[in-house]
Amino acid sequence: MSTVLSPTADAAELSARYPDALEPLAAVVGADLAAPLVTGGSVRYANLDYAASAPALAEVADHLTEVLPFYASVHRGAGYASQISTSVYENARGTVRAFAGARPDDAVVFTRNTTDSLNLLAGCVPPGLDVLYLDIEHHANLLPWQGRPHRSVVAADTVAETLERLGAELAHGGVGLLAVTGASNVTGEVLPLAELAALAHAHGARILVDAAQLAPHRRIDMAGDPGAVTGIDYLAFSGHKLYAPFGSGVLVGRPDWLDAGRPHLAGGGAVSEVRLESVAWATGPARHEAGSPNVLGAATLARAAEVLGALDPVAWTRHEEQLRAALVDGLEAIDGVGVHRLFADAPSAIGVVNFSIAGYDAGLAAAYLSAEHGIGVRDGRFCAHPALTRLGLPAGSLRASFGVGSRLEDVERLVAAVGQLVEAGLGIDYAVDAGRWVPARDTRPFPAWAPNTPGTAGAAPCSLGE
Known part of the structure; x- marks a missing residue:
């Protein structure tokens, strides 16, 4: 049985329960950022x-x-300088390949983000083959496939039965690619990738893993054991979720489809020869990297991969597990707060917790947490509308997520703030501006260099009525 974290638990008690979650695992920029409160101070x-x-x-x-x-x-x-930049850019491929545990001949294509990577691969799946995916996917792993032959499977309440449903669909034949999330961006639950890969391969299909959420939280081994057939064929993730928010993403995987597929962009660098009425396209990553590449994005993505790759995997997992346990236990101890899960038997979960507060719109609760407590969470449907509908939350919910820069105090403050909301209600008045809840009178200052434009759908705290 889990130990309940309550808003009144003292520091010594919490330290004893969650000793590996007290401090961050790695330093992040903005760790000590001061957030102003509408009630004064910061x-x-x-x-x-x-x-x-x-x-x-x-x-x-x-x-x-x-x-x-x-x-x-x-x-x-x-x-x-060009020689140095070229060296940095090309060597980043090897660093990312090692981080992903990829095969030596796997292509590493730099993109803008995970969505870009998945759209790229959608143009490379051979004609005549279907793409199979689940209803719980992020839109980035739903929409690219809808423009080509595809099938979808509704996930069951258990992972085990979901695998059975996927197996039954694969057994019909004609599926070339199974596209699945590594970890749900809605609930954080991790899928059994080795089992899914083996299932796909047993039916002659390849597997793509959307690792946008998984890669920042877990070791990934695309290749698996040498000689085994349980490896991941394609992997996609984003720098901005991997602690490198400088506009780069990556697609790693088997080169044959990528070399034969439709070039992602038509332009300079993606060709071997151009004539006025025809073109000979390049092979390798260059085929899909037309235009001037994001050298700095690739460099920082590679450095993030190095830093995360050097973490002790046991300590990394333990830190996150304790933060998650503290948050889930604390929220579930508050009357009217529900923590949501997709599966009853998910093997594990990353640092993503989905919850709702009875009587409070998710957007209003998020605005309250920010304005009155200096806490940033996400609200809405998380670009996963079918998954939220499946959870019975068509209007949206709240999502708290954390990582290597998080500490137990962050979780403690969220639990205390939610408890205060349930017990005492809102401390100020709120209004809807351009579809988003904001304080009715927001006096929090912006930095002098940052624009504060009213009516931006909650993109900035706006001062209504002033």
């Missing part, structure tokens, strides 16, 4: 929105400062 910002975009690792930001003076054109520049 507190340390409790960032519990890692699943949307994680803060930059301090080492990643430092590396950006190192590389930036050498930023220049790549691949065909003869200048010294």
Whole structure:
């Protein structure tokens, strides 16, 4: 039985229960950011929105400062800075390949983000083959497949039965690619990837894993055991979720489909020869990386992979498990608060917790947590509308997420703030502006360099009525 974290638990008690969650595992930029409160004063910002975009690792930001003076054109520049930039960019592929546990001949294609990677692969699945996916996927792993032959399976209440449903669909034949999430962006639950890969391969299909949420939280081994057939064929993830928020993503996987598929962008760098009325496309990553690449994004993504790859995997998992246990136990101890799960038998879960508060719209609760407590969480349907409908939450819910820069105090503050909301209600008045809840009178200052434009759908705290 789990131990309940309550808003009144003292520091010594919490330290004893969750000793491996007290401090961050790695330094992140903005860890001590001061968040102003509508009630006056400020507190340390409790960032519990890692699943949307994680803060930059301090080492990643430092590396950006190192590389930036050498930023220049790549691949065909003869200048010294161009040679350095080319080396940084191309060596980033090897670093990312190692981080993913990929095979030596797997292609590493840099993209803008996970969504870009999945759209790229959608143009490379051979004609005549269906793509199979579950209803619990992020839209990035739903929408790209809908423009080509595809099938969907409604997940069951258990992982075991869901695998049976996928197996039954695969047995009909004609599926070329099974596209699944590594960890749900809604609930954090992890799927058994080795079993899914073996299932796909047993029916002659390949497997793609959307690792946007998994990669920042768990070791990944695409290749699996040498000679085994349980490896992952394609893996996609984003730098901005991997503590490298500088606009880069990646697709790693078997090169044959990528070399034969439709070039992702038509332009310079993706060709071997161009004529006025025809073109010979390049093979390899260049085929899909037309235009000037995001050198700095690739460099910082690679450095983030190095930092995370150097973490002790046991300590990494333990830190996150204790934070999650503290949050789930604390929330479930509050009357009227529900924690939501997709499966009754998920093997594990990452640092993503989905919850709702009876009597409070999710957007209103999120605005309250920010304005009155300096806590950042996510609200809405998380670009996973079918999954939220399946959970019985068509209007949306709340999501708290954390990572290597999080600490027990963040969780403690969230539980206490939710408890205060349930017990005492809102401390100020709120109104809807452009579809988003905001304080009716928001006096929190913005930095002088940041625009504060009213009516931006909650993108900024707006002062209504002033």
